[in-house]
Amino acid sequence: MSKQWINKKMLTLKKTTDFSMIPHVHIEYHNQDKEFAETLTHILRKNDICVQCAAYNNNSNYKEHVESLLKENDSIIWILSRITEEKKLLRYYHEIALIEEKEQNKRLLPIYIEERLPIFKFSENRNRFFITRTKTVEENCEELIRYLKINAGQVVANDKFRRKCRSDALIQLKNAYKKKNLVLFCGAGISIGSGIPSWNKLLVSMFLEISKLSSDYTDILCDKLKNELFVSQEMLARMIKQSDCKCFYERIQRNLYKGLNKDWTNTIHAIVELCSGNSRNEGVKEIITYNFDDLLERNFRKNGIEYTHSHGDGIPIHHVHGFLPQENESSLNRKIVFSEDEYHKQYADLTNSETIKQLGVLDENICLYVGISFTDPNMRRLADTYIKEHQDRQTPHYLIKKIPDIHLNNENRFLSETKLLNQIMCLEELDAKSFGFQIIWLDNFDEIPQLFNDIKDKQNE
Numbered sequence: 001m002s003k004q005w006i007n008k009k010m011l012t013l014k015k016t017t018d019f020s021m022i023p024h025v026h027i028e029y030h031n032q033d034k035e036f037a038e039t040l041t042h043i044l045r046k047n048d049i050c051v052q053c054a055a056y057n058n059n060s061n062y063k064e065h066v067e068s069l070l071k072e073n074d075s076i077i078w079i080l081s082r083i084t085e086e087k088k089l090l091r092y093y094h095e096i097a098l099i100e101e102k103e104q105n106k107r108l109l110p111i112y113i114e115e116r117l118p119i120f121k122f123s124e125n126r127n128r129f130f131i132t133r134t135k136t137v138e139e140n141c142e143e144l145i146r147y148l149k150i151n152a153g154q155v156v157a158n159d160k161f162r163r164k165c166r167s168d169a170l171i172q173l174k175n176a177y178k179k180k181n182l183v184l185f186c187g188a189g190i191s192i193g194s195g196i197p198s199w200n201k202l203l204v205s206m207f208l209e210i211s212k213l214s215s216d217y218t219d220i221l222c223d224k225l226k227n228e229l230f231v232s233q234e235m236l237a238r239m240i241k242q243s244d245c246k247c248f249y250e251r252i253q254r255n256l257y258k259g260l261n262k263d264w265t266n267t268i269h270a271i272v273e274l275c276s277g278n279s280r281n282e283g284v285k286e287i288i289t290y291n292f293d294d295l296l297e298r299n300f301r302k303n304g305i306e307y308t309h310s311h312g313d314g315i316p317i318h319h320v321h322g323f324l325p326q327e328n329e330s331s332l333n334r335k336i337v338f339s340e341d342e343y344h345k346q347y348a349d350l351t352n353s354e355t356i357k358q359l360g361v362l363d364e365n366i367c368l369y370v371g372i373s374f375t376d377p378n379m380r381r382l383a384d385t386y387i388k389e390h391q392d393r394q395t396p397h398y399l400i401k402k403i404p405d406i407h408l409n410n411e412n413r414f415l416s417e418t419k420l421l422n423q424i425m426c427l428e429e430l431d432a433k434s435f436g437f438q439i440i441w442l443d444n445f446d447e448i449p450q451l452f453n454d455i456k457d458k459q460n461e
Contacts, residue, residue: 169398
């Protein structure tokens with residue numbers, strides 16, 4: 001396999017996707033170390049690492065030079081030998097390293113290739129490698145290759161990149177709000193803080209109610225189901241639906257609201273605020289919700305916001321899986337999509353009114369998903385149907401997610417939690433992008449009110 005083929009393949013990969021888990025590395029060297037640099041480049045490329053290689057750029061704009069390289073590469077390798085020890089480049093390295101340490105984004109990687117070379121100050125508090133010319137280079141590259149692959153994706157998976165994405169998303173969402181072209185998709189996450197159970201907890205609660213197991217096992221089973229879910233959600237839902245058809249809707253309603261401690265959450269307040277002051281030509285166009293509960297409606301009424309479930313005046317609220325309010329017994333006769341076969345029937349039928357509705361909304365608007373993890377297979381199937389018909393769409397839809405909490409155990413303590421987190425986030429971004437979505441990352445869901453306020457705020461345009 002030739003170097004030319006590898007370079008061409010790497011370039012193709014880079015052009016066809018904005019994200020890649022292939023490590024992208026730039027190697028800088030002094031001309032007298034060119035042979036070593038070329039050997040190292042060959043070894044890395046042979047191990048599926050995309051490498052650019054060039055002699056040191058010794059100029060007064062070195063900071064700008066490094067910043068430019070970091071836009072295209074996960075890491076920059078500095079090859080250090082006796083010949084570089086006397087160069088003024090060491091001053092540049094020290095200045096760049098200090099800036100990088102302040103930003104906590106250590107992607108500059110020194111490699112010492114001579115024995116008895118002093119440890120330069122700029123490399124004291126960072127990862128560095130020793131690959132001397134006195135031994136076979138390839139035998140000493142195993143740890144370096146492992147390190148570079150662990151750090152794959154750093155070219156995009158960093159705070160600066162994500163701040164830019166969030167800024168761009170905000171511009172698109174503000175424009176959509178201004179043109180009344182913004183649609184909210186809401187999931188369980190908007191209601192959970194009020195005591196409304198998650199889908200898993202609702203299933204467990206209903207299953208334990210119908211199972212009538214002896215008290216010796218109920219507590220243990222409840223704990224196992226809630227924390228480990230030994231049986232699938234689909235299995236639980238099917239058993240619940242088939243067990244008690246006569247009281248089915250009443251049972252859902254009872255378990256849906258029995259833990260309710262307040263009829264609002266901060267996210268619901270933020271949605272209410274975003275929807276308040278809607279006009280004919282500006283604001284939230286409509287809301288698609290996957291929830292059964294009526295918390296949105298109750299808070300809209302409290303705040304004097306008109307809404308409709310059909311074609312009346314106000315903001316349309318569509319409960320695509322069904323609606324079970326706390327009151328009004330007649331609503332209990334409405335169709336609820338609950339068990340596996342019902343989901344299959346709804347999402348497999350592209351002529352189903354709710355499926356048509358969701359596909360139409362995705363087609364014509366900019367959509368913001370709130371309180372949705374985007375792991376539900378039915379939701380993903382629908383999004384997949386949409387994206388296959390809209391490959392050329394320029395503006396993405398948006399998905400709000402909280403940055404995951406990452407804690408490595410002692411066995412993996414040698415790894416960087418920050419770098420692992422970046423890779424996890426990058427994989428989620430890749431997945432969302434494949435469906436035509438871009439993730440807006442938040443440190444905490446308490447940031448949603450401020451995000452919505454920024455969407456609505458006209459002063460920051």
